Amino acid sequence: MMSKAELARKAGLSTLTIDRVEAGRPCRLDTKRKILLALELKVSDKDRVFGELEDGSSMGHAGGANHSHDRQGYRQ
Numbered sequence: 257m258m259s260k261a262e263l264a265r266k267a268g269l270s271t272l273t274i275d276r277v278e279a280g281r282p283c284r285l286d287t288k289r290k291i292l293l294a295l296e297l298k299v300s301d302k303d304r305v306f307g308e309l310e311d312g313s314s315m316g317h318a319g320g321a322n323h324s325h326d327r328q329g330y331r332q
Contacts, residue, residue: 258295267294 264271267290
């Protein structure tokens with residue numbers, strides 16, 4: 257198991273960002289991608305890690321200028 261500080265360091269993010277993601281707060285797709293890669297997971301694992309929308313659709317694809325919206329309706 258990896259500590260929050262180690263995950264933040266490996267992902268190039270702050271521990272505050274990790275706290276926000278853990279709390280279910282909205283974040284950018286690039287942030288999710290960094291976390292997945294730091295956990296040595298594939299981007300295709302995003303729904304397993306971050307969940308799916310209530311209608312069963314995924315939260316979008318990582319990378320590029322994809323402007324999908326998260327569960328709270330915030331632009332990612």
